[in-house]
Amino acid sequence: MFFTKRINVEKKVQPLNDTDxxxxxxxxxxxxxxxxxxxxxxxxxxxxxxxxxxxxxxxxxxxxxxxxxxxxxxxxxxxxxxxxxxxxxxxxxxxxxxxxxxxxxxxxxxxxxxxxxxxxxxxxxxxxxxxxxxxxxxxxxxxxxxxxxxxxxxxxxxxxxxxxxxxxxxxxxxxxxxxxxxxxxxxxxxxLITKINKMKDLLAVVDSTIAEAEAVAAAAEELSSSVEEVANNAINVSENAEETILQANNGQKVIEESLKGFLSMTEDFSETKEKINNLLKEIQNVTTVVSFIRDVSEQTNLLALNASIEAARAGEHGKGFAVVANEVRKLSEQTNTSVQKITSTIEKIQAEANEVDQNSDRMSTQLGVRVNKTRDAIDVLDQIITRIEDVGGATSNIAAIAEEQSAATQDITSRINEVLQHVDEIRTATKETGSTIYDASYKVNELRKEVLKSIPRLSGENLLRVMKTEYETWKWWIYNTMIEFHDLSEGDIARRQESRLSTWFTTIKNDPLIQSQSVFTTAEKLHNDIFTLANDALGAMKRGHFSEISQILEQLDTKTEAIKECLDELSLGVAERKTGKRHQHS
Missing domain, CATH: 1.10.490.10 (Globins)
Known part of the structure; x- marks a missing residue:
């Protein structure tokens, strides 16, 4: 039979003491x-x-x-x-x-x-x-x-x-x-959310697209205005071309009539030149007659002289004959004087007639050249009229095409304005998407922090895993500050000594299992570099130097990837030694 002996429970309960x-x-x-x-x-x-x-x-x-x-x-x-x-x-x-x-x-x-x-x-x-x-x-x-x-x-x-x-x-x-x-x-x-870090680039592309679309719209409007002006000018040219063709045709008729008169004048001039040539021949004949008269006069003078000589020899009987001979001599001398004057006059007339003849030859030649050029001019004028007619037709086509192009460019301008509106809507949607992503990341991070609070303790692999995300999160807040979704001055990032990262890093630094690994020294340096870069980003944000934040982000990205590799290596080292040693200081 069991429990026949009673136990004094109050006496058997031991006082509370620390374990030995x-x-x-x-x-x-x-x-x-x-x-x-x-x-x-x-x-x-x-x-x-x-x-x-x-x-x-x-x-x-x-x-x-x-x-x-x-x-x-x-x-x-x-x-x-x-x-x-x-x-x-x-x-x-x-x-x-x-x-x-x-x-x-x-x-x-x-x-x-x-x-x-x-x-x-x-x-x-x-x-x-x-x-x-x-x-x-x-x-x-x-x-x-x-x-x-x-x-x-x-x-x-x-x-x-x-x-x-x-x-x-x-x-x-x-x-x-x-x-x-x-x-x-x-x-x-x-x-995964922090990897959606292309929103800034997307916004930049959208802004660039808007700028380019606005430039295209302005150019399209200018082109539309230019095309409309070209169309108007083409219509005016087409109308002027028709008038020009009419005037050219009238001009051609006038020139042809003038040319006919000119050709008629050339023919008349040819007849005049022929008459001049006949005149020269007649003058030449007169010259021959004058020469003959001069010869007769000289012979008469010679006969009169001989007659005077013979009269002188005859004496008294020859006195009457001497008077006649003397008169004949005087007549011969007068005739000779007149012949000389006539000869001189004829020579002048002949010289002037020759000059007239030469001028007539030159004028005839020039008239011939002018006639040929005038005929060529008429041919060219025919070609010009043909070209003007072609230009007139082409200008009419250009005017019609220009009117169509004007309508098309106006349509392009309208469509580009629609594109601008759509791109602007895309920009708004992009910002809303970015803001939504940020809000989601903020809520996920708040949830993450609540989960971390519910975990009794963080150590070893768990702590190293959490720290990896925390470094990524810091970079994410800096990035969102740059695109104006986040305030960098809020949260752990602005308080180095009070930040979770500092607390966690101190924890792993005090864990011999982690601190004893050679890669820890590298991780500690990277940790300090990340804090420095974060403070630099905070300073740049306060100064409004967002381009500087962009440069800091590039450096921070490199440092973050490097420290994550270090944390992975530390975590692997913990996993390899966790048997017995993992919880030495747990």
Whole structure:
């Protein structure tokens, strides 16, 4: 018969004391809160034979129960086998009464939590599995130690303390794994949003498009005006061309009539020249007669002289004849004098007639040339009239085409104005989209911060993952400040020492597992560079130098990518050493 002896509960409850088990600060707190001491560990060791005795039965019953739940069986089928898991579970049960609260124990329980988190086994099924342990061990413990209520009480209480600690470590690791997933997912969302950093470029392109469209619109309006002017001028030219053709035709008739008169005058001049030639011939004949008279006069003078000589010889008988001879001589001299005058006059007339003849020849030649040129001019005038008629026709076509082009350019201007309106609408929509993206990023980041607040602690891989997103977020706020969606003076970025990044960096700096890695030095320098660049961006924003912020962003982008690589490398180093060491300072 059990429990025949009563226990004084008030006396058996121990006073609250710190644990005497040496461990990390965080583990010390857990142990003290559970009031788990080295004495408890010694008491549990007394149960080793019971764990060994029932571990296989507990395991068999446990996986028989698991097999009744399709979702649990699916997890086993996807990630392992019942045989492998049974062997692992048996070893775990056997380790409970033989455990010491050291690095190996902690890392082993952390590993269990990590595995359960990765295979998505929910906590209720994990904690529920301890019922299989209690189903066998509690009855067997009562059966073995029922005659000693105080010892039985100590055994059960120590076992419950230990299994509670065991569950806490496993579930904490499980929660950390889930927290990491949540943080990683929400950080990934935030990082995806921060990659939408082309809004500034898009706005610049839209503004450039608007400027170019406005320039095209102005040019189109100017072209429309020019084309309209060309059309009007072409119409005027076409109308003037018709009048010009009429005047040219009239001019051609006048010129042809003038040419006919000119040709008639040329013919008359030819007749005049012929008469001049006849006159020259007549003058030549007169000259011949005068020459003959001169010859006769000279002979007469000579005869008169001879007659005078003979009269002188005859004496008195020759006096009358001498008078006649003397008169004949005088007549001959007068005739000779007249002949000389006539000859001189005829020579002058002949010279002038020759000059007239020469001038007539030149005039005849020039008249011939002028006639030929006039005929050529008439041919050219015919061609000009033909060309004018062609130009008139072409001008009419140009006028018609120009009118069509004028209508087309007006249509182009109208359409370009519509394009301008659409582009302006695109710009408005782009800004609204950018603002919406910013609002979404702000809300996601607020959600991210709330999730981070709900996580009991951030360390190791979780903290490194969060920091990656935080650096990206800083760059994102600077970028949105540049496009006037964000105020850089607000938030952590303006308070270096109070910022989450500073706090988190101090945390990883104090973690030997992270700080001991060689890449940490590089990460620390990049961290300081990023803060400097952020402060530079803040100063540029206050001065309104947004082009300077753009240059800072380029540098910040390079630094951010570099520190993210460093954080990935640090995270990998933590993952490689997490067995036992991951939670040294957790």
């Amino acid at each position: 088990i040496q461990s990390t600060d965080r583990m010390q707190n857990k142990l003290s809160y559970l009031q788990l001491n080295n004495k408890d560990l010694e008491i549990i060791k007394k149960l080793d034979y019971l764990f060994d005795k029932y571990c296989e039965d507990i395991t068999e019953r446990h996986y028989e129960m698991v097999g009744r739940f399709a979702n649990l069986q699916n997890i086993i089928d996807q990630h392992s086998t019942r045989e492998r898991l049974s062997n692992t579970f048996i070893k775990y049960l056997q380790s409970i009464p033989r455990s010491e609260i050291n690095e190996e124990y902690i890392s082993g329980r952390v590993k269990i939590g990590d595995i359960h988190s990765k295979i998505r086994l929910t906590p209720e099924f994990y904690t529920g599995s301890y019922i299989r342990v209690y189903e066998y061990l509690i009855p067997s413990i009562i059966s073995e130690f029922g005659n000693s209520p105080e010892q039985l009480s100590e055994l059960l209480l120590s076992l419950i303390k230990f299994i509670t600690l065991d569950s806490q470590i496993v579930l904490e690791s499980y929660q950390e794994g889930n927290d990491y997933k949540v943080v990683s997912n929400i950080s990934s969302v935030m990082e």
